[in-house]
Amino acid sequence: MATLRDVAELANVSVTTASRVLNGADESHPVSSRVRASVVSAAATLGYRRSAAGRALKNGHNNLIGVVASDILDPYFAEMIRGIEIAAAECGYVTVLANANRDPYQERTKFQVLREHGASGIVFCGSDIEGSPGTADLAREVNRAVGEGTRVVSLAPRGFVSTQIVVDNEATAYSLTKHMLGLGYRDIVFAGGLPGLTAAELRIQGYQRAMYEFDQLPRVVGRDGMSQKTGREATQQLLRVPNTPDSIICTNDETAIGSLAAIWQAGLRIPDDIAIAGIGGTATGRVFDLTTIELPLAELGRLAVEYIVRKSDAPPTAPACTLREGRTTQAVRDPV
Amino acid sequence: MATLRDVAELANVSVTTASRVLNGADESHPVSSRVRASVVSAAATLGYRRSAAGRALKNGHNNLIGVVASDILDPYFAEMIRGIEIAAAECGYVTVLANANRDPYQERTKFQVLREHGASGIVFCGSDIEGSPGTADLAREVNRAVGEGTRVVSLAPRGFVSTQIVVDNEATAYSLTKHMLGLGYRDIVFAGGLPGLTAAELRIQGYQRAMYEFDQLPRVVGRDGMSQKTGREATQQLLRVPNTPDSIICTNDETAIGSLAAIWQAGLRIPDDIAIAGIGGTATGRVFDLTTIELPLAELGRLAVEYIVRKSDAPPTAPACTLREGRTTQAVRDPV
DNA sequence: TTGTACGCGTTATCAT
DNA sequence: ATGATAACGCGTACAA
Numbered sequence: 001m002a003t004l005r006d007v008a009e010l011a012n013v014s015v016t017t018a019s020r021v022l023n024g025a026d027e028s029h030p031v032s033s034r035v036r037a038s039v040v041s042a043a044a045t046l047g048y049r050r051s052a053a054g055r056a057l058k059n060g061h062n063n064l065i066g067v068v069a070s071d072i073l074d075p076y077f078a079e080m081i082r083g084i085e086i087a088a089a090e091c092g093y094v095t096v097l098a099n100a101n102r103d104p105y106q107e108r109t110k111f112q113v114l115r116e117h118g119a120s121g122i123v124f125c126g127s128d129i130e131g132s133p134g135t136a137d138l139a140r141e142v143n144r145a146v147g148e149g150t151r152v153v154s155l156a157p158r159g160f161v162s163t164q165i166v167v168d169n170e171a172t173a174y175s176l177t178k179h180m181l182g183l184g185y186r187d188i189v190f191a192g193g194l195p196g197l198t199a200a201e202l203r204i205q206g207y208q209r210a211m212y213e214f215d216q217l218p219r220v221v222g223r224d225g226m227s228q229k230t231g232r233e234a235t236q237q238l239l240r241v242p243n244t245p246d247s248i249i250c251t252n253d254e255t256a257i258g259s260l261a262a263i264w265q266a267g268l269r270i271p272d273d274i275a276i277a278g279i280g281g282t283a284t285g286r287v288f289d290l291t292t293i294e295l296p297l298a299e300l301g302r303l304a305v306e307y308i309v310r311k312s313d314a315p316p317t318a319p320a321c322t323l324r325e326g327r328t329t330q331a332v333r334d335p336v
Numbered sequence: 337m338a339t340l341r342d343v344a345e346l347a348n349v350s351v352t353t354a355s356r357v358l359n360g361a362d363e364s365h366p367v368s369s370r371v372r373a374s375v376v377s378a379a380a381t382l383g384y385r386r387s388a389a390g391r392a393l394k395n396g397h398n399n400l401i402g403v404v405a406s407d408i409l410d411p412y413f414a415e416m417i418r419g420i421e422i423a424a425a426e427c428g429y430v431t432v433l434a435n436a437n438r439d440p441y442q443e444r445t446k447f448q449v450l451r452e453h454g455a456s457g458i459v460f461c462g463s464d465i466e467g468s469p470g471t472a473d474l475a476r477e478v479n480r481a482v483g484e485g486t487r488v489v490s491l492a493p494r495g496f497v498s499t500q501i502v503v504d505n506e507a508t509a510y511s512l513t514k515h516m517l518g519l520g521y522r523d524i525v526f527a528g529g530l531p532g533l534t535a536a537e538l539r540i541q542g543y544q545r546a547m548y549e550f551d552q553l554p555r556v557v558g559r560d561g562m563s564q565k566t567g568r569e570a571t572q573q574l575l576r577v578p579n580t581p582d583s584i585i586c587t588n589d590e591t592a593i594g595s596l597a598a599i600w601q602a603g604l605r606i607p608d609d610i611a612i613a614g615i616g617g618t619a620t621g622r623v624f625d626l627t628t629i630e631l632p633l634a635e636l637g638r639l640a641v642e643y644i645v646r647k648s649d650a651p652p653t654a655p656a657c658t659l660r661e662g663r664t665t666q667a668v669r670d671p672v
Numbered sequence: 673t674t675g676t677a678c679g680c681g682t683t684a685t686c687a688t
Numbered sequence: 689a690t691g692a693t694a695a696c697g698c699g700t701a702c703a704a
Contacts, residue, residue, distance in 0.1 A: 001451075001484055003697055014675045019699060032673065047480045052453040053392035054697030057680045062389065064453075067433075072418055073619065078409050085408070085435045089442075094449055097403075097433035099421045106425075113430055115337075117388040117400075144383045148337055228623040261624050264600050265663070283409065284620070287564040288597050327601070339681060350691045355683060368689065390681030393696045 002046035011035075011042035018043075023050065056118050063093045065308060066114030068107055070126025072099045074226070075282040076252055076297065077125045080155055083301025084123060091309045093120070102126070104134035111141055121151035121308030123301070127199035128159050135159055151311070153304040157198040163315040165303050169199050172279055172293045172321050173206030176249060179323055181214050184332030185247040185275060191222045191234045191259060192251030200226065200251050203279060207249060219245070226251060231258025239266050246274060247329065253280035256290055260328070275329040289327040296321070338382035347371075347378035354379075359386060392454050399429045401644060402450030404443055406462025408435045410562070411618040412588055412633065413461045416491055419637025420459055427645045429456070438462070440470035447477055457487035457644030459637070463535035464495050471495055487647070489640040493534040499651040501639050505535050508615055508629045508657050509542030512585060515659055517550050520668030521583040521611060524552070527570045527595060528587030529559045536562065536587050539615060543585060555581070562587060567594025575602050582610060583665065589616035592626055596664070611665040625663040632657070 008018040013035055021031055021039040031039075042048075056062040065088045069077050085095045096119060098110035107124075114122050122145070128135060139160035142152050152162040157169065173190075180188055190207045193200035204220055211218040222234025231250055238244060239262065250256035256278030263270055270276060278285055281294030296319045303316045344354040349371055356365050357375040367375075378384075392398040401424045405413050421431045432455060434446035443460075450458050458481070464471060475496035478488050488498040493505065509526075516524055526543045529536035540556055547554040558570025567586055574580060575598065586592035592614030599606055606612060614621055617630030632655045639652045 001697095004699095005697075015698080016675060016700080017673090020674090023699080030673070035674085047477075049448060049452045051393075051697050053389050053398065054680090055699080056389035057387075057393055057682090057696090058698045058700085060680070072408070072421070073411060073414050075409060075411075078414055081433070082408050082435060085433060086437075089434075089446070094453060095433050097417070097421060097431050098425075099418060101422075110425070112385060116385045117430060228620060232623055257620070258623050265625070284564060284593070287568055287594050289601070340683095341681075351682080352684095352691055352693095353689085355681095356690090359683085366689065371690080387681050390696090391683080393680090393698090394682045394684085396696070 001051065002048045004048070004050070006046055007039065007042045007048045010046060011038045013039060022048070061120055062118035064096050064117055064119040065093050065305060066096045066098065066111075066117070066119035066122040068098050068100055068110055068114070068122060068124050068126075070100055070102050072097070074254060075284060076254065076280050079282060079297040080125045080301045083298030084305055085301075086298075087302040087305035091305065093305070093309065100126070104128065104132050104138060108134055108138045108141060111138065111145075115145055115150065119150065121153060121304075123304045123308075124152070124154040124156065124158060124162075127156040127197050129194065130159065130196040130198060132196065151308045153307055155300045155304060157202065159198070163307060165300050165307070165316060165318050167295050167300075167318050167321055169202035170206040170209075172295070173203035173249070174210045175206075176277055176279065176293050176323065177207045177210035180247055180249060180275070180277060180329065181210065181216070183275075183329060185329075186216060187243075187245040188216070188247050188249055189238065189245040190218065190220045190249050190251070192226055192230050192255035193220070193223045194226060195223060197226070203251055222255070226255060228254050228258035228261070231255035232262045233258075235259040235262035236266075239263070239268075244274065246332070247271075248274065248276050250276065250278045253278035253282045253285040253290060253292055256292070256328075257284055257288065260288055260290070270328050271330045277329055281324065285326075291326040291329040292324055294322050294324050337387065338379075338384045339387070340384070342382055343375065343378045343384050346382060347375045349375060358384070397456055398454035400432050400453055400455040401429050401641060402432045402434065402447075402453070402455035402458040404434050404436050404446055404450070404458065404460050404462075406436055406438050408433070410590060411620060412590065412616050415618060415633035416461045416637045419634030420641055421637075422634075423638040423641035427641065429641070429645065436462070440464065440468050440474060444470055444474045444477060447474065447481075451481055451486065455486065457489060457640075459640045459644075460488070460490040460492065460494060460498075461637075463492035463533055465530065465532040466495065466534060467532060487644045489643055491636045491640060493538065495534070499643060501636050501643070501652060501654050503631050503636075503654050503657055505538035506542040506545075508631070509539035509585070510546045511542075512613055512615065512629050512659065513543045513546035516583055516585065516611070516613060516665065517546065517552070519611075519665060521665075522552055523579075523581040524583045524585055525574065525581040526554065526556045526585050526587070527558045528562055528566050528591035529556065530562060531559060533562075539587055558591070562591060564590050564594035564597070567591035568598045569594075571595040571598035572602075575599070575604075580610065582668070583607075584610065584612050586612065586614045589614035589618045589621040589626060589628055592628070592664075593620055593624065596624055596626070606664050607666045613665055617660065621662075627662040627665040628660055630658050630660050
């Protein structure tokens with residue numbers, strides 16, 4: 001890699017001048033257009049690229065934004081990451097991705113590595129599991145980082161203290177359940193989740209609150225995952241026994257997609273035989289015309305980046321969620 | 337951030353010693369266990385983390401692997417990225433993600449940024465569009481980088497010269513089409529693609545070759561995308577006019593999922609009324625029991641990382657693809 | 673308008 | 689077994 005010095009030598013100027021030409025948005029140090037041109041041309045012929053390492057060492061900070069994602073394959077998080085990456089690129093920042101595979105230990109390790117690389121801010125995409133081992137360790141690390149000026153943002157509820165830009169999970173599930181009840185559904189089952197996973201638990205609570213208000217008995221199944229597979233298996237289970245519900249609210253769109261797959265494969269019709277709703281608003285949900293709560297996932301990512309880059313601002317609040325009525329639910333004429 | 341010097345001072349040793357204790361896998365420089373302990377304890381109390389910037393500056397290289405992805409939301413690429421990230425983490429490397437949004441200009445810009453950050457290697461996830469503007473620019477940049485020792489790997493066919501770890505797209509589509517013909521399907525339509533997108537064009541060619549060999553007329557629709565939306569819209573179009581085919585081969589699993597959505601929503605049965613097959617082997621495909629060619633996507637990512645990290649090896653070759661017979665196709669008793 | 677010189681955190685080399 | 693020092697590439701305060 002050609003260095004600034006190489007460029008300066010080829011252009012017959014000092015490194016200072018070369019630096020000013022190539023990086024200086026600095027108006028206080030004008031450079032003659034002749035010198036400027038020769039530096040630019042030298043840089044071009046040498047294929048000069050500034051060294052992020054040297055720059056970071058000098059400035060004490062890096063244009064890096066770290067991401068600790070629970071699962072990059074889940075469109076829910078992928079959408080957030082995409083929002084982060086786009087906003088970061090617009091601000092001249094680079095996104096460093098670390099996939100934690102839903103493992104608290106990996107989260108801690110990767111958080112540390114991101115810090116070693118001098119990330120200006122670190123964003124957590126994904127909730128945590130209450131009381132899981134390693135949680136305390138992670139909390140300590142996060143505290144230290146925040147104390148040293150690193151901006152830490154969580155885009156899902158988290159046990160450690162950090163800036164949170166989080167949708168109201170309880171309220172989304174509550175309002176979605178109310179909506180389903182309003183359509184006339186009564187025997188509504190909630191599918192998906194993980195014991196202790198905060199975001200999931202909050203959604204279950206919202207669902208339960210709405211059901212109790214309506215004097216209906218809540219029923220939660222498939223509390224062993226947040227994936228399409230979870231939705232599929234939980235639904236197959238439901239269809240195998242009596243008491244098939246009239247509708248299923250899924251913990252997220254992924255689970256709902258799995259549920260759709262199971263129902264279609266069983267030869268039933270949606271929404272006539274059984275209705276499905278999800279939470280998320282991901283692209284696959286739209287393709288299936290899924291009734292869901294649209295969460296501003298990419299927007300959350302963008303807000304996180306803005307909070308990190310414009311260091312003075314107060315933490316932003318998450319924008320509102322909106323219900324999207326698809327074709328996997330309908331008004332029920334004859335509530336049982 | 338506490339520096340090595342801080343640690344050394346607290347432990348009353350020189351920075352050299354501190355460095356040796358904290359980073360030295362160096363057996364040739366033993367350290368007394370007493371000193372070692374005091375350094376370790378000092379580092380712990382200060383929360384010392386080594387600086388990647390300083391280290392990169394000194395070593396001249398970074399433990400970074402850059403990824404230029406066409407679309408992180410596409411599970412096809414997300415799976416590759418996941419493979420990269422896991423393998424990289426195992427080798428002590430960090431993954432830097434750049435999403436190019438299928439734009440050649442963004443690819444070039446982000447490639448350069450990745451180089452600025454001293455990435456040891458850069459992986460391209462996604463094919464390119466032949467003759468698109470910016471392609472030549474990118475090729476020049478890549479050449480320069482390779483000449484300077486950066487390892488560049490493409491996990492899809494690419495116009496520029498680089499190490500390629502690529503599945504045989506023509507062959508996969510050919511063998512899948514042969515399989516469908518063998519099942520008894522005759523009026524097989526191919527859906528999806530983008531004009532000039534090399535990987536997509538190769539799949540179309542493989543499909544056409546198989547059809548011609550069987551004296552069947554190939555028919556390609558929806559050549560305006562690679563997404564679920566593409567598959568859905570192309571299929572809706574097909575169902576709207578006469579000459580409904582007996583089966584659809586989709587350019588990838590995503591397109592196939594969209595196709596499934598359209599067919600189910602139209603009230604038709606799969607595979608009885610119409611059969612669907614995809615290419616990819618992604619998780620969503622499995623949930624829908626999609627007949628597909630399983631490509632070793634995560635494995636490609638892993639191979640790319642190994643090639644980058646173990647700098648001496650010859651470029652690895654892509655592992656084989658395997659047909660997975662799902663429930664979206666079946667043997668046809670009565671070929672028309 | 674342009675140049676000189678220093679220091680950021682780390683490690684390799686050489687010295688003790 | 690431990691320490692002093694130089695150098696990596698960059699940006700900037702200061703000098704000219």
